[in-house]
Each structure stands twice: as C-alpha cells, then as structure tokens.
Amino acid sequence: MPRSQAESVRSLTDEQLLEEETNTEKELLNLRFQAATRQLTNTNGMRQTKRRLAQIKTVRREREIAGPQGTE
Numbered sequence: 001m002p003r004s005q006a007e008s009v010r011s012l013t014d015e016q017l018l019e020e021e022t023n024t025e026k027e028l029l030n031l032r033f034q035a036a037t038r039q040l041t042n043t044n045g046m047r048q049t050k051r052r053l054a055q056i057k058t059v060r061r062e063r064e065i066a067g068p069q070g071t072e
Contacts, residue, residue: 005052005055006055009052009055009056009059010059012059014060014063017056017059017060017063018060020056021053021056021057021060024049024052024053024056025053027049028046028049028050028053031045031046031049032046
C-alpha cells in the first residue's frame, strides 16, 4: 500500500475508522458476489479491498493497544 494511502487511514478518527471498516466490508462482500456470478471485471479490486480492510483493522488495533493517550 502506498505511503499516502496508509497515512490517510492513520489520519482518520476512531469513528471514521469504524465507518470506513464497515463500508469496506460491504464493498468486499459485493465484490465476492460479483465474482461468484462472474460479473466481476476488475479482479484486482478484491485484493485492493482486502488490503485496505487489513490496514484499517491494523490501525484500529494499534490504537486499542495504545489505550487512551495523555492519561496518567
């Protein structure tokens, strides 16, 4: 994934990340249906969507592990 795309995911708020994750999962589901019905024209789209979903989940997990920042 290009650095600019990874940085764009990291710049999102927690709520935006959750929304983006939901939308990406729906997009992946639609791509799977298209592939199953042989309507998928861009086969690379599934790969890109899976990678984007993995990036989003990674950032969410990193933030979860880090916990609330600035609290002592």
